[in-house]
């Protein structure tokens with residue numbers, strides 16, 4: 001992420017949050033009262049459907065105020081807040097404190113997610129019907145829904161409520177205490193690995209359920225080549241499925257890891273082959289949007305290297321620069337496509353308010 005931020009400076013580009021609908025990018029100069037904007041590009045405000053604002057419950061990591069200030073600085077005009085909070089928003093009663101804090105403290109628009117299951121516990125469904133008018137969709141992000149029958153019921157409920165089900169796909173029986181991708185880097189450094197199957201096996205299960213139930217299904221933070229291939233073929237078969245990946249999976253691969261908590265997140269940074277497949281998925285439209293999975297922790301929680309740090313990295317301020325470096329500069333996609341991946345596509349898919 002640091003490299004990406006530095007890169008933004010070498011471009012000579014900077015972000016100037018505009019009004020709530022747009023962001024200006026450029027390397028203008030200010031002379032007296034005059035701002036030279038001849039080299040500026042105006043893009044629609046970015047929309048991030050996957051951020052962790054940590055409030056209520058974990059405000060020592062981030063608050064709605066600090067998180068939305070970071071988002072505004074990164075060019076975002078709307079973010080969707082994930083529900084791994086305390087309390088988890090699984091009913092109107094538990095959503096209310098979050099909505100109130102958004103109303104008083106957010107500097108950009110924030111749409112929360114509702115939890116899929118009560119307390120994000122994976123067993124009983126949340127009160128999806130009541131939550132639906134207030135949420136972007138439903139997710140238990142931070143963990144996968146392990147029980148297939150619960151997931152099937154959740155898809156039916158989400159469909160009846162007219163909302164998307166956004167799944168964090170992770171089969172915990174395949175994670176086995178891993179801290180990095182199960183590949184060459186893990187083996188070379190004697191670190192426990194997280195297999196690609198822990199992600200794609202659950203995607204495969206859910207794609208079959210989405211077909212069976214007809215639910216609108218969205219896969220969060222995909223990181224593996226197999227995930228791209230599965231989603232590509234489900235789309236070809238006509239499933240109502242979309243997916244996101246995050247800038248760190250496009251910018252890094254495990255060869256570049258350092259034993260530093262800044263490189264630890266879930267899912268982990270995968271192999272060079274996985275990154276290449278993600279770039280292909282971006283180029284051919286299999287991947288619909290880029291979301292940051294902005295997930296800050298306290299400094300001491302990230303100080304334990306790859307083994308002991310908590311999983312999660314911030315991303316709102318560096319996402320655009322990282323994506324220009326990973327996608328636009330090498331010619332994977334033009335800037336217009338990046339703007340679509342970061343604003344129009346997420347906004348449309350989640351039916352978010354604004355100019356879609």
Ligand code: DOR
Nearest residue numbers: 052142265266295311312
């Ligand atoms: O790395 C991650 N951090 N992945 C997740 O799914 C959750 C997130 C968090 O909340 O810290």
